Amino acid sequence: MAMQISIWEKETFFAHQDVVIIGSGFVGLWSAFYLKKKNPKLKITVVEKGVIPSGASTRNAGFATFGSLSELVWDAQTMGTDKMLEVTEMRFKGLQRIQKYFGKKEIDFEPCGGYELYEENIVSTEKLKENIAYANTLLKPITSAKKTYRLADEKISELGFGKTKHLVETKLEGYLHSGKLLQALLQKVQGMGVAVMTGIEITNINSTDKKIELTTNQPFNFSTDQLLVCTNAFTKTLLPELDIVPARGQILLTSPIKNLPFKGTFHSNEGFYYFRNLDNRVLLGGARNKAFADEATTDLGTTDFIQHELEKYLAEVILPHFQNQYAIEQRWSGIMAFGAEKTPIVKQVSDNVFCAVRMSGVGVALSPVVAQQVAGMMRD
Known part of the structure; x- marks a missing residue:
């Protein structure tokens, strides 16, 4: 028999959100951080299909x-030359942002x-x-x-x-230590009131006039006003039209x-x-x-x-x-x-659906800047 959701869970953990972010890697967590900085009252849930981020954030070489x-x-x-310089500047600024918010030790x-x-x-x-x-x-x-x-x-x-x-x-x-950076970032956004839920895969996105409904592989679903997809290499399962x-x-x-x-x-x-x-x-x-x-x-x-x-x-x-x-x-x-080029894909995909993906192997450096960009596109 499928698990039934209690009224307490329905009104807290699975309540309607202002923003749901799919993917709890560097881009997803930095995006939650900048959205909360922009509007601390936003109700934000980050959903991750793995026990921990399962793409590249904690499985890289730890290069800055x-x-x-x-x-x-x-x-x-x-x-x-112009696009090369644009991406290089984003990477360089991202490394500076990391050092601004986190101590070396x-x-x-x-x-x-x-x-x-x-x-x-x-x-x-x-x-x-x-x-x-x-x-x-x-x-x-x-x-x-x-x-x-x-x-x-x-x-x-x-x-x-x-x-x-x-x-x-x-x-x-x-x-740097990729695992420690992700842990520190996770603790920072949770301290700002962001909920992070793991072991949940989003299997379908259904947009209506009033909300976005997200079907999961669990006995519960989510609904949200705005959706941000930060699943990088795994994005085509949800947004197959993207060049990834x-x-x-x-x-x-x-x-x-x-x-x-x-x-x-x-x-x-x-x-x-x-x-x-x-x-x-x-x-x-x-x-x-x-x-x-x-x-x-x-x-x-x-x-x-x-x-x-x-x-x-x-x-x-x-x-x-x-x-x-x-x-x-x-x-x-x-x-x-x-993809065809190394510029990240940061854009609005459809009504109230956004994405920040395709980090081209340099997500540690790019993610703080990309996250601030996409947060700026979304409603307060």
Whole structure:
């Protein structure tokens, strides 16, 4: 027999809401935060299908990044310079917002700087210097730094990398603990009066003249005046018309390594490989460019092929001097959302239905800015 809802539950937990947000990842929670800041009297419920956010928010590498040099150069070529700068500025401002609202110790944030590795025959020294000068000129109004990037080849040997011809450094990146950031954000919005309910999947959206009715996989439904969809890579189940392609990012984590010589965030191959030192362990992710079609999935598993590619990169490039000194202790994946371009989709979909999705793998940085944008579109 199906569970019956009591009058007390009907008038509290399942009462009609001013706003329901689907998805309790970074974008969903930041959106609740900005909506409450705009109008503290709003009744807001965030609904999450997983026990915890099940996409990418807590399954990433914990980078506080606005983009590697080669990624931004490529984006300028494919999206146009103006759109590249627009997205980069959003990312940079997002990182500043995180630091405004959360202390470094609270989220393990460390402004450690970032690097990009270039292997032999990827780009000439002259072209790389040209790209650095080009990017520095464009980014100065955003970062206020005379040199956002600089050539740092002198550090290659001390960091111990193999197959690396050039190294580009920025002092403006860092890393953080994704789980602690999400927990801190969750506690902040709950303290503002936002209800967050997990284990509930929205299976249908029905808009009427007076309200929006949400069917769930549980023996109860929701109704709301306004709906905000923040489900990123999983959005097409509810809004199939949007240009969203899921992209699985696989990750591995080594055992602790004595005398690990590097610290910071590291990128290579236009951001398709990324790694960092996490408590003297190497956290390495990426390689989906080796199997784009297979990795365009919402399956949260890992594959032997991609994991082999990651292990190969780990041994040949990151740890060539540490053979047989480590083991792989953990493997996992997260699901990102991409599309024809890297600009987020932030818009009104229909009457009183909005979305803020497609973070293109940089949701940590983009989410505070995207959330404020969509909150500004919605009624008080």
